Amino acid sequence: MDEFVKNHQKIVFETTLNALEKNGFKGILVSSKEEAAEKIMEIAKDCSSVGIAGTHTVRALGVLPKLEQAGKVMSDHWKFKPGTPEELECRKNQGRVDLFLVSSNAVTMNGEIVNRDGCGNRVNAMTFGPRKVVIVIGKNKITPDLESALARIEEVAAPIRAMSLNRKTPCVKTGYCMDCDSPERICRITSIIHKRPVMTDITVIIIPEDLGY
Template sequence: MDKRIDEYLHQLALRGFTPHYFERAEQALEYLFSQLPHDCAVGIGGSTTVTQLGVREALRARGNEVLFHSETPRDKWCELLPRVMNAYAYICSANAISGDGRIWEIDGTGNRLSALCYGPQRIFMLCGVNKLVDGGREEALRHMKQHACPLNARRLKLDTPCATSGECPFPEGRYSPRCICNLTLEIGRVPGGRTLHVIIIGEELGY
């Protein structure tokens, strides 16, 4: 493990997070699944990283109930959200982790942020090394707005300014109802009474 990774783990631990580092994705998944009973319900946040790793499919194969909004009709989301909030665990990724150990998330509807703020007792974040941002708040916001959001908007085929131009036009630019950057969450410490595992993987995953 290089000194840069070690410093991120140190900063995360200082803030009460439970950090882990694995060189390979299969090692990270082995650890993740060791923490989850086979019969428990697991909430999943929208995440390219989680999709790339095949987490939903692997959970179902071992008998877990997977609660994922993108597989649920939109008019049923109000029924799904309470079940996600009361699940055994919640799995997602971070949009950015700044050098001072803060975790950053950006969202369009807020379902993912709600689960992180006041949802399952156990949170597992799967993060490629590309989510580690040198610097603090300004650099984390720049990474999310100018890198992650445009790529995600294009992946989702959304008609947003950033999907068209490749960069966020705000504050002067045009707003779109389809924007996925409506809400931003800074997690400075672990929410009270909960455990937040930050699983950093030595690969580039997601945006």
């Protein structure tokens, strides 16, 4: 890697980790997806139940089969047909697990965690319920501040998510948010975690590659 790119990344990671710590979160920089999976297994040692948000990033680590093999009771709503009572129950369970695994739409260099949801099970479980929350992000999720975090959601994360869900929303054609009134709108709740929620232990794991959207 070019030394200037390397230097820039070092500054971005150090600033973000320091800001997260200042806001009461734990911040960890790992070198690979494999190391991120090892950290999660360590954090999960004293947890018997694990919830997984609708995240490609966490699934890409290959950690879910390891947690299952370790005997954890898993709440993964992607295992159920959308809209079924079983899927709804699983989403509710995610708010009661010992450990909730999730990614984030954006994490700012000021140490804020920013997300926009359609259902709300993800942002609810990130802030209250689970004893521990681990947020795994690639470097592409780090933004300088709140304004750029919201811009990232509107210009990248939400339009791509809408495409992946085959929604008939304007952003799937324009590539950026049109603040639509579509019944298929996926953007219904915005959550900004400014400081660590009082009853939740939150760890942010940063992987120095682009992961998810």
